[in-house]
């Protein structure tokens with residue numbers, strides 16, 4: 334029989350996953366919370382952010398500040414705007430490729446009609462193709 338361990342103060346992981354922990358987080362879950370907070374702050378900065386988004390964002394920002402995670406927010410913001418720029422460039426490239434494909438399709442679907450060769454031309458061509466020897 335092992336002696337019963339001194340019960341530690343049990344609480345829920347601060348990321349909101351519901352796990353019971355003796356510290357603030359399950360291993361790795363601080364990163365999870367950090368990511369969620371950063372998402373909230375960035376969502377609050379979006380042009381179509383609602384009042385609730387903004388409230389959640391400023392609360393998240395306060396938590397990030399209190400935990401000294403603001404550097405991570407700046408880093409995410411920079412990498413996300415770079416990512417958004419790349420995505421926009423990809424979208425533009427795809428749109429360009431699509432319009433090129435559409436142009437190509439128009440050309441194949443409606444080939445320029447070749448006029449029927451004149452019957453005389455056909456005869457002349459047939460004669461020219463006859464073996465000379």
Ligand SMILES: [Zn+2]
Pocket residue numbers: 346347348349350351352358359362365
């Ligand atoms: Zn958790």
